[in-house]
Amino acid sequence: MIRLVRSMVRLYPRAWRERYEDEFVALLEERPASVLVLYDVALGILDAWLSPQVVQERSVALTGSRMRNPVLLVLWAWAGVVAAGVGFQKMTEYADFTRVARESIAVGAAFDAVLVGAFLTLAAVLAGGMPLVVAALREARGSGRKDVPLLLCVPPLSLGVFVGYVLVLTRIVSPLLGDLAVHDPVNVMLFLSIALVFLLAAVASTASVSAAVRRSGVGERLYRFAFYPAALAALAMAVVSIATAVWGLALWWQAPALFTGDDGILATPTAASWLVILAVMGGSTCVAVAGVVRGLRARNVSPRDAV
Structure with a gap:
């Protein structure tokens, strides 16, 4: 199941992955894989696309995305x-x-x-x-x-x-x-x-x-x-x-x-x-x-x- 979780993490926006992917995957590996974990990751993907919180170049970019x-x-x-x-x-x-x-x-x-x-x-x-x-x-x-x-x-x-x-x-x-x-x-x-x-x-x-x-x-x-x-x-x-x-x-x-x-x-x-x-x-x-x-x-x- 951990392979499925890793594949799901790739669905996050690129800017999010560049900043958080390594830490997030390490955190997931410390937890026992379960359906609840998959559900949480799926919700996180949806939230990351709808409400991106990563500022790539300047704070105005975040306001524009919002x-x-x-x-x-x-x-x-x-x-x-x-x-x-x-x-x-x-x-x-x-x-x-x-x-x-x-x-x-x-x-x-x-x-x-x-x-x-x-x-x-x-x-x-x-x-x-x-x-x-x-x-x-x-x-x-x-x-x-x-x-x-x-x-x-x-x-x-x-x-x-x-x-x-x-x-x-x-x-x-x-x-x-x-x-x-x-x-x-x-x-x-x-x-x-x-x-x-x-x-x-x-x-x-x-x-x-x-x-x-x-x-x-x-x-x-x-x-x-x-x-x-x-x-x-x-x-x-x-x-x-x-x-x-x-x-x-x-x-x-x-x-x-x-x-x-x-x-x-x-x-x-x-x-x-x-x-x-x-x-x-x-x-x-x-x-x-x-x-x-x-x-x-x-x-x-x-x-x-x-x-």
């Missing part, structure tokens, strides 16, 4: 909201749901609020993220670094892989298989494969952008600017989550047969699909709000206090 982490946390939360939003769109695209949205003011207004909130979230993420990406590319070009541009190529490549995979399934595989029942094992596997590829693409894109921004020398001032759109994005995520909750309750009130039926994703119970989507949206929104709260605290920390 402003950077909340912004990236909102970015990860947005990826979760997008994943849940895709599921919500897939579930509500059928005629029964669109009919209820037209006939019921509450259902229609809640659905429109979801769309408006999603648009505002996207706009806020782009407003805060694009300046960081441009600055990271500029800094990488000036310093001759190649890793940052390569990392920023991952999102469009991931999108291309996902779109290509969907096209292969819909244009080639699906015609060969013919009409399949909703609960046919092959149909279920194809749907799950699309969902898996989408999630992998989303995670790869978010992780690559986060890594590129972390490795670049973007200044603290730009992170402070990006914090405002990040806060707006968190607020918009809250709007999306609340509107999704209202949509489900209004559907339950206005069309109980549809709400209690099997009209969810892959003909699963509608209520169950709605609750899963709402849970992912709500959890992601809580992560975004936590990032904003951390950002507000970091804004009040001076470089001298950060040491």
Whole structure:
């Protein structure tokens, strides 16, 4: 088990390892290996990445990292909201749901609020993220670094892989298989494969952008600017989550047969699909709000206090 612990220590940030790795490994070797030790090391890795305490060159670097982490946390939360939003769109695209949205003011207004909130979230993420990406590319070009541009190529490549995979399934595989029942094992596997590829693409894109921004020398001032759109994005995520909750309750009130039926994703119970989507949206929104709260605290920390 000690080999596994040593491997986990390598997951700490480089600056942390350069300063603490030898002492930390020596301390771990003195303790009996156990699952609890692995759990503590895993928590330490997460904390070291989210709240780096190692000042590499000057105290301002720590303040900048404390402003950077909340912004990236909102970015990860947005990826979760997008994943849940895709599921919500897939579930509500059928005629029964669109009919209820037209006939019921509450259902229609809640659905429109979801769309408006999603648009505002996207706009806020782009407003805060694009300046960081441009600055990271500029800094990488000036310093001759190649890793940052390569990392920023991952999102469009991931999108291309996902779109290509969907096209292969819909244009080639699906015609060969013919009409399949909703609960046919092959149909279920194809749907799950699309969902898996989408999630992998989303995670790869978010992780690559986060890594590129972390490795670049973007200044603290730009992170402070990006914090405002990040806060707006968190607020918009809250709007999306609340509107999704209202949509489900209004559907339950206005069309109980549809709400209690099997009209969810892959003909699963509608209520169950709605609750899963709402849970992912709500959890992601809580992560975004936590990032904003951390950002507000970091804004009040001076470089001298950060040491």
